[in-house]
Each structure stands twice: as structure tokens, then as C-alpha cells.
Amino acid sequence: MVRNQLLNTSFKGFEKAQAETIVLALIILSNVSLDTIYKEMVTRAQQEITVQQIMAHLDSIRKDMVILEKSEFANLRAENEKMKIELDQIKQQLILETTRSRANNKLDINLERSRVTDLFTDQEKKLMEATTEFNKKDTHIKNSISQTSNKIDIEIASLKTLMESNKLETIRYLAASVFTCLGIALGFYRFWK
Known part of the structure; x- marks a missing residue:
């Protein structure tokens, strides 16, 4: 029927x-397309069977996952316990170290402090000895x-005294010399007069 309608319809430009x-x-193209579509379509019964198979497969996968999860969880728990024990041992070793x-640092510090104190005491003694x-x-x-x-003061004083006494002696000699010269001059003066 569609064929007849299409045939009766006139196409412009085609014979x-x-x-x-x-x-x-x-x-032909329409029939092939419809056949392809029909082949890919399933009936409700086939769909329900497929859904049941998928659900059964999913249940199986879930069971496997639970088993795997439990075994993995047990392995992880065991591994975790082992790591916990190792961590506690490391912690104890770290605390001991x-x-x-x-203790070593305190001992070293105390020894160093004692050495510095002794050095300081020795230096202080040396300083006191040097000061003394x-x-x-x-x-x-x-x-x-x-x-x-x-x-020096005594020598200076004695020199001053000596100089004073020498000065006095010199003045005396000078005075005596002057008076002697005067006396002689007066004597000559009288004598010639």
C-alpha cells in the first residue's frame, strides 16, 4: 500500500x-531497519529472565565481595596488630634512647659545668695571686x-744647706777679701799721702 502510494506520487525530475x-x-532500507530494531528488542519474559540472571550474578558478586572483605579485613587487622606491636617496640626503643x-647530655653538661667552675676557680686564684x-x-x-x-729630698736639703753654707762662706770670703783689699788700699792710700 505504501509502495503504491509512493509509486502514484509523481516525483518531479524522475522518470x-x-x-x-x-x-x-x-x-528495503525501512524493512532492514525495522528487522534490526526487532532483533534488538526482547520480550518482557526475556527481560525478566535477564534481570533475574543479572540479580543472581550480582548476589554472587556481593557474596564474593563480603568474603573477600572479611578475609581482607582479617588480614588488615592482623597486619595492623603486627604494626601496632612494632610501633610499641619502636616507641620503647625511642624512649630508652x-x-x-x-642522661648522657646531663652528665656531659654537669662535667662541663664542673670543668668550667674549676677553670673559673683556678683563674680566680691566679687573678687573686696576680693581684696580691x-x-x-x-x-x-x-x-x-x-x-x-x-x-732625694734629704740630698736636696743637704745640698741646699751646703749651697747656703758655701754661699755664706763665699760671701764671707768676698767680704773679707773686699775689706782686706780696702784695708790694703787704705794702707797704700795713707802711705802715699
Whole structure:
């Protein structure tokens, strides 16, 4: 019927034989397409069977997953326990090492502090000895300077005294010489007069 309608319809520009060939090709194409669609379609019963098979397969997969999950969980739990034990052992070792290191550091610090204290005490003793020695030498030098200064002062005083006495002697001799010269001059003066 569709064929007849398509054949009776006039196509502009096509002859009747060409139009029939085109229509025939379209009919074949439509039939092939419908056959393909029908082949891919399933009945409700087939669909339900397929759904049941898929559900059964999914249940089987779920059971396998649960079993696998339980075995994996057990393995993970065992592995976790093993790691926990190892971690506790490492923690204990770390605590021991830390305690040992702290004790060693405290000992080293105390030894170093004691050494520094001894060094400081020795340096302080040396400084005190040097200060005492310096004070002794300073006192000795001051005494020497004081004695030397006193000797110099005494020498200066005695030199001044000597100079004064020499000056007085010189003045006396000069005065005596002047008076003697005057006396002689007066004597000559009288004598010639």
C-alpha cells in the first residue's frame, strides 16, 4: 500500500522507473531497519529472565565481595596488630634512647659545668695571686719611690744647706777679701799721702 502510494506520487525530475527504484530502495532500507530494531528488542519474559540472571550474578558478586572483605579485613587487622606491636617496640626503643641521651647530655653538661667552675676557680686564684703579687710589687715600688724621694729630698736639703753654707762662706770670703783689699788700699792710700 505504501509502495503504491509512493509509486502514484509523481516525483518531479524522475522518470517512473527511477522513482520505483528509489521507492524500492527506501522500502528495503525501512524493512532492514525495522528487522534490526526487532532483533534488538526482547520480550518482557526475556527481560525478566535477564534481570533475574543479572540479580543472581550480582548476589554472587556481593557474596564474593563480603568474603573477600572479611578475609581482607582479617588480614588488615592482623597486619595492623603486627604494626601496632612494632610501633610499641619502636616507641620503647625511642624512649630508652631519649632517656639515655638525656642522661648522657646531663652528665656531659654537669662535667662541663664542673670543668668550667674549676677553670673559673683556678683563674680566680691566679687573678687573686696576680693581684696580691701586683699589690706587693706596687707597695714595694711605692716604698722604693718613697724612700728614693725621701733620699732625694734629704740630698736636696743637704745640698741646699751646703749651697747656703758655701754661699755664706763665699760671701764671707768676698767680704773679707773686699775689706782686706780696702784695708790694703787704705794702707797704700795713707802711705802715699
